[in-house]
Amino acid sequence: MSNQRTPIEPQRVDAPLTQSATFLVVTATKRPDSIQIIRSTLAGLDSLAKNVSIRDLSSQFACTVGIGSDIWDNITNLPRPAELHSFREVKGAKHTAVSTPGDLLFHIRAERRDICFEFERQLMDQLGDSVSVIDDTIGFRYFDVRDLLGFVDGTANPVGPSVPSSVLVAEEDSAASGGSYIVVQKYTHDLASWKGLPVEQQEKIIGRTKFDNVELDDAVSGQRSHKTLNTIEDEQGDEHDILRDNMPFGSPGAGEFGTYFIGYTRRLWVIEKMLERMFLGDPPGLHDRLLDFSTPLTGTTFFAPSASVLASLDSD
Ligand code: HEM
DSSP states (O other): OOOOOOOOOTTOTTOOOOSEEEEEEEEEOSOTTHHHHHHHHHHTHHHHHHHHHGGGGGGOOEEEEEEOHHHHHHHHOSOOOTTOOOOOOEEOSSOEEOOOOOSEEEEEEESSHHHHHHHHHHHHHHHGGGEEEEEEEEEEOOTTTBOTTSOBOSTTOOOTTHHHHHHSOOGGGGGGTTOEEEEEEEEEEOHHHHHTSOHHHHHHHHTBOTTTOOBOOOOSSSSOOHHHHTOOBOTTSOBOOOEEOOEEEEEGGGTEEEEEEEEEESOHHHHHHHHHHHHTTTTTTOOOGGGGSEEESOOEEEEEOOHHHHHGGGOO
């Protein structure tokens, strides 16, 4: 147990990857007081976070809340973030990025599973019947940040000063500035088929070597790797990064092996473009081969407002 002083800041979208994470997606119920209960719970998240994280400041606790498009107006009474809309299904010839419901996302992170658990317990006590749970996934770190396919996941994330410029909305939408778009997708893997592929083929699909994580060259033509399909440039040729905090989840006993994808971005169109390239293919028809072994069960978009916006939700 450490007594160091670690700042407990709400809405830290750039919080470090931890050993444990909970991805909780809920929708508001139709009860007359639901919206008010949600507003006051969100406005008080700061104190709730303090209650729990003070018990072990070294646990790197962080909770980020995202608000969905359908409920944004009711919860915030604020202008809508310019790009905010519900997750748009992407239907490719073989695979579909499904769109599933969700009004609120709580991305809870800590080095300790019990800290995540305790925060979620106190949070659900406060939300009570104002919400119903759509999905509650417990993620864990797998060795050296590998996904369950065996590859190191998160390498190309922005670091240092390039994190805020990739992740936080700025002057282009002043009402939403300091906030971030979030897209989540819960994938399950067909691990038996994946393991049947020679490692060299797995590496071509991902675009990196498996053991030592070295980037492979982009294919000159034809089938592109996951890494190449997810490298997005705008019309000026500028590359736009997103911040991914994917976590493995699952249960060998139940035969469940998954990756919870979560991407934070300043520009929602960048993640949407990635999904189009993965599911429709680029060139069209040549979809991301990762999808032949990984199926998204969910797909939902949120906007995480800045901490000050969140704290003000209960003020009127
Ligand atoms: C089954 C789900 C997924 C798995 C297991 C997975 C795994 C990986 C791995 C192993 C890498 C290479 C190392 C790295 O840079 O992190 C990678 C790169 C990346 N992935 Fe994924 N990924 C998944 C889904 C997605 C989705 C849905 C998106 C976007 C919508 C995405 C966006 C990216 C990006 C932007 C990169 C970095 C590309 C670059 O090198 O610039 N991934 N992913």
